[in-house]
Amino acid sequence: MRDKRMTADEVAGTLTDGMTVGIGGWGSRRKPMALVRAILRSPVRDLTVVSYGGPDVGLLCAAGKVAEVVYGFVSLDSIPYDPWFRRARETGAVRAREMDEGMLQCGLRAAAHRLPFLPIRAGLGSDVLAVDPGLRTVRSPYGDEEVLAMPPIPLDVALVHLNRADRYGNGRYLGPDPYFDDLFCLAATRRYLSCESIVDTAELAGLGPPQSLLLNRMMVDGVVETPGGAHFTSCVPDYGRDEHFQRAYAQAAAGDWPAFADRYLAGDEAAYQAAVS
């Protein structure tokens, strides 16, 4: 079996300008932040970011990496709005493909299943159709009901973070919610999994019930060991959200961002972890 271990910078090095990158987690919860920080250090730009958005989207907007965001919401959970995403929207710096959050799941599933669309009721009657003129409805062949034909959201790359993995790409979440990380991987051409620690397959299997082994080898191309790699989002039970740091992030966005970026984002991941510890 292939040893898929990589570094975060190697993952970022596989990205090219204009790619569509799906980012797992949810809001400010179990985001692959170390992989995001590696993208911030890389020269890549003009990304389309697909996300249940949190500070992953905000930081990529802050660094000018984003051309378009595909999302149902962008929130820091304990702080309602991400300040950098908000600024990017209000200045027109990014295009917004905004939709109902169930539609996002549906579009990822359509891509994962290699289908041209999946029917969903969410979006009908709302301005979802007005803000995305590409969306179409479809009439049931079994009656006359009209539903939304959600197109697939195929990803060039998926980035996700789990608690534990082995070097082959089997991965387990230990917290209460898998979010949609498996779906992001299934919808993507290349799939990168970061984790708090890489363990032997036998140890991974012993860490919980089989149903929390969310990812298997078929779904992963690269594995990155990044302790604290979801910081400052939550990665329970390994750690909760760093609310203090998140507030500092949000305040810096409205204040002295260069000082914040210089202190935390100018160096490599080890320098970041040293600065926040």
Added chain:
Amino acid sequence: MTRAEVCVTACADLFAGDGEILASPMGPVPALGARLARLTTAPDLLLSDGEATLLDPAGTPEGWLPYRAVFDVVAHGRRHVVMGANQLDRYGNQNISGIGPHARPTRALLGFRGAPGNTVNHRTSYWVPRHTPRVFVPAVDVVCGVGHDRDGGPFHDLYRVVTDLAVLDFGGPDRTMRLVSVHPGVTVDDVLAATGFTPHVDEVAVTREPSAAEIALIGDLDPAGERDRAVPG
């Protein structure tokens, strides 16, 4: 009795008779209301911890409900959500996406979130902690939650709006917003002055006061008084 306690019981009354469905209250006052309802008029309600666990009234886990399963519940329809609203119009269209044109908002907000799916799939109510003409507008800038002047489909079920001043429903002409009751100490004119359109007004009641037992339960559920920070006065 405080205004916040009146708001909590008004939110609890939203769920009365809802049976064995998922209550999804957004914000501290509807959350208290849902828990109060479960202890009083709606004992079969399902409540989550706001993340992935269903809890009984004692706070003991009774089930698992990660986000992917919430979307299944939404589509299945056994849910009553109480959402917030940055803007609401007379037909019940709701906006939480942004103020101004969607392509470049003057104020970017949360996004559509689950509002489109919620409103076309199951019962939806709204909670507005500060009833002002900025929230109650003639027309919302972005329709996230679907109102009655649009085709909401077979499961569209806008129920009520609870604010810090009043309770409204959609019993007006063409299913427009109607003033149901004003909270104790609030006048109809107070509500009309705080609303950016004219809601239908016929017989307006006074919102019921919480009972002594309910006030005691609210105190037990919210010993830190979070409700009073959400609704001062």
